[in-house]
Amino acid sequence: IAAGDAAAAQRALTLAGALEVPQAQIAPVALRLRQLQARRAGLDALFAQAVSAQQQGRLDGSPDSALPLYQRILTLAPDRTDALEGREDALTDLLAQARQALARDALADAAVLLAAAKRYDAGHADVPLTEGHYHRALEQRRQRAQGLLRRGRLAPAARDFTAVLAAEPADVVAQRGLEQVADEYAAQAGRQAADFQFDAALQSLQEAKTLLPGAAAIAQAEQAIARARDAQRSPETGLSRSARERRLRALLQRVAAAEAQQQWMTPPGASAYDAVRAAQALAPRDPRVLQAAARVVPASQRCFEDELRNNRLRAARGCLDAWQALTPNGDALAGARRRLAQRWVAVGSERLGQEDAAFARRAQDEAHQLDPGLPELAEFTRRVKAMTEQR
Structure with missing residues (x-):
């Protein structure tokens, strides 16, 4: 009875009766045997339910699914070979479903199935194989998303990044x-x-x-x-065509005059940049305006480089914003934004070492606005948060 062998216990009890062992000794043992048989009958019913659920493909997800039922049986009778084998087969099927989910690009479904299998038996033979498929699929989806982003295909890139996060939120x-x-x-x-x-x-x-x-x-x-x-x-947008043309020519003449005096970015309101921006508001697609903007762009770039070199970061940001306003799709802009973000992190780290948490937070915000994907930003953010929490 202690070993769970009801058949052997029944034979021994029958022999005890044949040998005329006193009933007072037989009765309590017979009661324990009946209790064991009742438990075994209940477990057998659970096992039948588990097998049926497995045959129907209901492996997990509800209490009457195959794997939860096998788990209940093994909790009460850890040595039941049939339940162990049934669970092994069900986990094999569950992990196969995870790999099928990966084959159809359903990363989140695969993550759920793999995690469930590991909860039941992390040492199952098919877990390493499935985990390998899963991590390769994750990396492929990450790389595909990054490639789409580099090519400016924002919607599919967002879908891929979101799919990765649905599977791995962190x-x-x-x-x-x-x-x-x-x-x-x-x-x-x-x-x-x-x-x-x-x-x-x-x-x-x-x-x-x-x-x-x-x-x-x-x-x-x-x-x-x-x-x-x-x-x-503004009143200028309601001008007649002829009045608009006169106004545009006047602005372009202002651009030329400011260029002749090398007044590219200053003085405010009278610079070539200010005249170009006014012309852009009036006729953003006019070829003359586009040409004028193209002439002023190098000045905004020089302004940025000069201010960055002298560590005047806010002024450098103003020049960068002017550069971006003139050529929103400029190829070099992303690199310039990253360099300025890196400089903010460097200066912020220096000030953090001086326990200037307020400046460090501003530096963190500036760097995040410029380039939220900057690799060193995560560590800097962690350090800023740690210092802030200490105060």
């Missing part, structure tokens, strides 16, 4: 990637607003908000849209 690469997609949507909204394409700008802005509601770039895009609306409502 995945740092996917989190940063989604931040970059949101920032790109916000930047796109700003460019569309500059061309008075407000429906498209609002759509891009909404995409950014959906992906990352608290992104710093969203506030910048909202400001850009507001400025563009103000420009559209």
